Amino acid sequence: MLSEESKKELEAALGKYPNKRSAVMDALRIAQKGNGGHLTKEDMDEIASMLEMRQVEVNAAAAFYTMYNIEKPVGKYHIQVCRNISCSLLGAEHLIKHMERTLGISTGGTTPDKRFTLSTVECLGSCGTAPMMQINDDYYENLTETRIDELLKTLK
């Protein structure tokens, strides 16, 4: 169920577009945020009825775009490491392996205490400060193994 707060946010988003359907990406983002980082079938069905769309249309939008985590809960800290060319040239693969070892999970996995999810993502536009990663909303650039170790310790 969408929270009252999420519904209010969605109402505001609806005002941006000439029809309801166009707000579906906002709706999915708002629902995901309100749900701690992932989307549920119930939320998507509720969005479909609010936006007067068919459920399959909402599902299709959610499945197409990569930022939506459908029925896939993520940890409190979602670590997203860029693996594209500029980061890769500066050792992104080593950093990913390092984090897999440190956290004891493979890429795509979540730690048993639900604290960390480790993902690889496509270019985040931080190529001059590579290698980089984003944890939830924040960028961390010019990474080294030491910096990552220090950082992970601060995330409780």
Added chain:
Amino acid sequence: MEGLTEKPLTGHLKPDGEALDISEYEGYGGYEGLRKALRMGHSEIQKEVKEANLRGRGGAGFNTGLKWSFVPMGKDAPRPKYLVANADEMEPGTFKDRFLLERNPHLIIEGMIIASFAIEAETAFVFLRWEYTLAAKRMRRAIAEAYERGYLGRNMLGSGFNLDLRVHVSAGRYICGEETALLNALEGRRAVPRSKPPFPQTSGLWGRPTVVNNVETLSNVPHIITGGAEWYRKLSRSGDGGTKLFGVSGRVKRPGLWELPMGTTAREILEEHAGGMADGFSFRCLIPGGASTEFICEEGLDVKMDFDSVQKAGSRLGTGTMIVLDHTVCPIAALHNLERFFAEESCGWCTPCREGLPWVARLLGAIEDGEGEPGDIETLREHTRSLWVGKTYCALAPGAMEPLKSGLAIFREDFERHIREKGCPSKRERG
């Protein structure tokens, strides 16, 4: 005139990394371009921008004023019309629009308002990447400031012109940067490209006339209006007008971004601004403008970085942000990295791209891992033909083929050794 600088995009940025707020921006002559534009006619603005030879900074290099001129104008034109700032930057190696969004949001807003006025659009959207959260925060704050001062909203500065500016946060996928796919995304549909014609200028968002311009492109507009087309053209060292945000990533001494005249050579950018290669690394080659451009080697470094010159040299200016490969990089691994990205980001709409790109990526992965077969090089070459311009629905796959096509020629020996020696020779030599 106040605020006119050799560096219109970055000349007055704050050294602490914060965004210019509206008072600071106005202090440097900000919104003067808008005041002047509101006194000009729509066609006069279009003409000025066209004569400035401002070319699309998203990578395609189309003349911006010319792009605007295809929008139906006058009282019989279909309405409402829309302007969209494409802030969906996701071309690997490209980090220039994020910089502008975070540091100079009012410049983008002013450019958007002038562009909207020039095409009589009454609603404008910033189509922004989800991950650019700092940019979103700063852009929203700047938009609120612009409304407060009367630069947005109804009867702007008493001109009778109305404009609403809204932020649309997208949800991933490189294809959204393609302007017709972007329109589908804004309409809440899957971001697949639309067939052209009709072009967005006549039938775009919700079937209405729409112009989609890149963030950096729009950022040039206020200064063109303030300083005039002739002044703007003279900022450049070549036929393309103005300056460009050039960037360098890879193993160089000082990776980063610099606003320099259009037509600055690749060598100057690499050696003077980026400080040359990092200690212990030597130059092998570079991709000049984001992932989807062809390689340039040592002998090509004196190329002027502008749309026509780079094209004549056999590559593309693209986004103007170059990726440098050093001598330790396995070129097959680099190509595999590039093509895996494109395969992942194919929207799946047309078959050659959906099927071809993953095949290319798999073959490159196999060759990198020492499992390549002698016929693989020819299969890859065949793909550079069957995924070329005209064979697919949009420019994604042909763009993906650009580094591959030139890589197959430049790294011929590397390819052959990988296949013959069943593995990466440089990895083996390094142990």
